[in-house]
Amino acid sequence: MYRNSQEFLKTRLKDEHFNKLNKICNPYVEKFLAEHISLCNPADIFICDGSNEDINYIKEQAIITGEEKKLKISGHTVHFDGYDDQARDKENTKFLVPKDIYFDPNLNKIDREEGLREIKSIMKDIMQGHTMYILFFCLGPTNSIFSIPCIQITDSPYVAHSEILLYRQGYKEFQNMKNQESFFKFVHSEGELENGVSKNIDKRRIYIDLEEDIVYSANTQYGGNTIGLKKLAMRLAIKRGSKEGWLTEHMFLMGVLGPNNRKTYFTGAFPSLCGKTSTSMLPGEKIVGDDISYLRVKNDKVYAVNVEKGMFGIVGGIKEKDAPILWKVLNTPNEIIFSNILVTEDNLPFWEGKGEVPEKGFNYSGEWYKGKKDKQGKEIPPSHKNARFTLSLEILPNVDENLHNPDGVEVGGIIYGGRDSDTSVPVEESFDWTHGIITKGASLESETTAATLGKVGVRKFNPMSNLDFLSISIGKYIENNLKFGEKAKKLPKIFSVNYFLKDENGNFLNDKADKSVWIKWMELRCHNDVDALKIPTGYIPLYEDLKKLFKHILDKEYKEEDYVKQFTLRIPENLARIDRIINIYKTKVPDTPEILFKVLTDQKRRLEDARAKYGDYVSPFKFIS
Ligand code: SPV
Ligand code: MN
Numbered sequence: 001m002y003r004n005s006q007e008f009l010k011t012r013l014k015d016e017h018f019n020k021l022n023k024i025c026n027p028y029v030e031k032f033l034a035e036h037i038s039l040c041n042p043a044d045i046f047i048c049d050g051s052n053e054d055i056n057y058i059k060e061q062a063i064i065t066g067e068e069k070k071l072k073i074s075g076h077t078v079h080f081d082g083y084d085d086q087a088r089d090k091e092n093t094k095f096l097v098p099k100d101i102y103f104d105p106n107l108n109k110i111d112r113e114e115g116l117r118e119i120k121s122i123m124k125d126i127m128q129g130h131t132m133y134i135l136f137f138c139l140g141p142t143n144s145i146f147s148i149p150c151i152q153i154t155d156s157p158y159v160a161h162s163e164i165l166l167y168r169q170g171y172k173e174f175q176n177m178k179n180q181e182s183f184f185k186f187v188h189s190e191g192e193l194e195n196g197v198s199k200n201i202d203k204r205r206i207y208i209d210l211e212e213d214i215v216y217s218a219n220t221q222y223g224g225n226t227i228g229l230k231k232l233a234m235r236l237a238i239k240r241g242s243k244e245g246w247l248t249e250h251m252f253l254m255g256v257l258g259p260n261n262r263k264t265y266f267t268g269a270f271p272s273l274c275g276k277t278s279t280s281m282l283p284g285e286k287i288v289g290d291d292i293s294y295l296r297v298k299n300d301k302v303y304a305v306n307v308e309k310g311m312f313g314i315v316g317g318i319k320e321k322d323a324p325i326l327w328k329v330l331n332t333p334n335e336i337i338f339s340n341i342l343v344t345e346d347n348l349p350f351w352e353g354k355g356e357v358p359e360k361g362f363n364y365s366g367e368w369y370k371g372k373k374d375k376q377g378k379e380i381p382p383s384h385k386n387a388r389f390t391l392s393l394e395i396l397p398n399v400d401e402n403l404h405n406p407d408g409v410e411v412g413g414i415i416y417g418g419r420d421s422d423t424s425v426p427v428e429e430s431f432d433w434t435h436g437i438i439t440k441g442a443s444l445e446s447e448t449t450a451a452t453l454g455k456v457g458v459r460k461f462n463p464m465s466n467l468d469f470l471s472i473s474i475g476k477y478i479e480n481n482l483k484f485g486e487k488a489k490k491l492p493k494i495f496s497v498n499y500f501l502k503d504e505n506g507n508f509l510n511d512k513a514d515k516s517v518w519i520k521w522m523e524l525r526c527h528n529d530v531d532a533l534k535i536p537t538g539y540i541p542l543y544e545d546l547k548k549l550f551k552h553i554l555d556k557e558y559k560e561e562d563y564v565k566q567f568t569l570r571i572p573e574n575l576a577r578i579d580r581i582i583n584i585y586k587t588k589v590p591d592t593p594e595i596l597f598k599v600l601t602d603q604k605r606r607l608e609d610a611r612a613k614y615g616d617y618v619s620p621f622k623f624i625s
Contacts, residue, residue: 005034042132050169062157072347074333082197088224093206104473130155138170144406166310186228191219235471255286264412286400300489303408316352342382412526418446423573427518429539433485436494475591536606
């Protein structure tokens with residue numbers, strides 16, 4: 001037995017690494033590390049102090065261990081996750097909840113004692129023969145009220161390398177912090193490997209301990225399960241923000257340029273695969289972040305930061321025409337980790353939509369050839385639908401100058417988007433904060449795509465696109481959003497967008513490029529530079545304004561008939577949605593704030609009145625009084 005953590009650490013760490021810890025001099029850090037070194041029992045331990053030397057060592061290890069392989073273009077590497085380890089494992093991601101504590105039945109949980117026992121038995125000696133990497137990061141910009149220091153333990157140099165690209169180094173934050181316990185902790189092990197991938201997938205677990213701010217992740221490699229600071233930290237941060245009065249959102253953050261070089265910042269929440277990254281990367285605008293934002297009220301205004309500093313984006317569908325900036329970046333020498341793409345015979349990455357499909361190559365299923373089938377007889381695509389790229393935003397030509405600003409940026413507008421073929425108009429402004437939070441954020445639904453198993457086109461309820469990451473009850477979360485608005489005098493406007501609206505024959509009503517027009521219209525609305533038309537569900541653009549914007553931005557003639565098709569108010573679909581949403585909150589969310597029912601019922605009444613006057617499908621021109 002060792003009398004204290006320090007003594008134990010001295011026996012396990014080489015002097016060089018022990019000294020790095022000594023410079024932090026925090027007993028809580030030492031205790032956490034000692035406990036988990038003792039539990040996981042690695043062969044070797046490497047502490048990364050954020051220096052170039054340490055970072056380069058980790059990158060080299062990723063290559064030496066084979067977790068990453070070099071591709072043809074300098075700086076590009078590829079990593080493969082196991083065949084059955086290609087996405088977030090929702091089923092085995094659970095909160096550890098003490099007995100007698102109320103926890104939203106919509107969220108996945110396990111009794112805390114039982115869960116800790118299980119995960120500790122799975123992780124006992126799990127790093128035997130592996131090197132444990134210990135890294136210090138900071139969520140949000142450093143030296144900021146937004147920032148949360150974090151420690152990541154992992155035995156995967158790929159995970160460590162990914163985090164180095166995605167997050168700001170935090171060793172100095174830890175040195176300045178001294179004696180505090182307020183940091184988040186992540187313990188990851190890929191477990192036993194077979195052909196370089198996690199073998200014991202049946203023992204894959206992601207357990208979240210909100211009591212101690214620790215997340216455990218075992219027997220998996222896929223980023224969404226293992227990169228602690230990404231979706232795992234989101235759960236801890238939602239809980240902390242709920243206590244402290246700020247928000248953790250599944251939102252991009254971008255600067256939109258207006259007249260006379262004015263810049264207005266927008267956050268946007270969209271479910272996966274619904275155009276979130278492509279919006280944040282719109283040509284001509286500036287990106288701060290593409291996935292997660294923290295929002296706080298300061299000086300009566302709303303400010304946001306990007307929690308991250310890199311991108312773990314979906315690579316499928318990236319083409320020169322639709323995503324010119326990413327296309328160029330992904331095809332030039334840059335530090336990029338590709339995951340689960342196809343490696344061609346020329347040692348280049350191939351992803352869905354890149355061009356002609358190669359005859360053969362290597363992918364997450366091993367040697368791949370056209371027509372290859374899995375055990376169930378299903379054809380294996382060359383590149384997985386969820387294949388990704390990881391890079392640091394600093395390499396992007398359109399990165400915003402405020403990426404690392406410790407004050408964050410003032411938010412002018414908030415956008416909610418989903419995949420909706422038949423209900424919402426392409427862009428709409430809410431009447432006010434409460435109306436926006438309730439009818440746009442809390443009512444968000446998205447249709448499933450061919451990328452997920454099961455029926456295509458099934459609507460999934462996903463409030464603020466944040467359902468997968470909530471660690472507090474849905475009702476409390478909605479209430480926090482509503483209350484947040486009461487704290488600021490100058491509130492962002494709230495908008496919805498729908499890039500997926502179709503006509504009665506199933507054809508999309510908009511081009512991908514049209515997003516640029518919607519965002520510019522929203523920017524103008526934030527400054528009341530254009531008027532809008534009031535309809536029962538919100539404010540929509542006037543035809544004349546859109547006509548000008550289409551011409552100016554896309555050099556396109558925007559026809560009146562297209563405007564009418566896109567902005568026709570579809571009353572039966574809107575009413576049906578309200579009924580679905582009310583029903584979900586009534587039957588599944590016992591702590592729903594009462595105001596939600598009132599706002600939705602008022603909207604229903606407005607729609608019914610409009611239907612009595614104009615019929616089921618109403619041209620926007622009917623609303624010009
Ligand atoms: C998402 O699915 O929303 C992602 C990728 O951003 S993951 O890290 O898997 O969550
Ligand atoms: Mn995401």
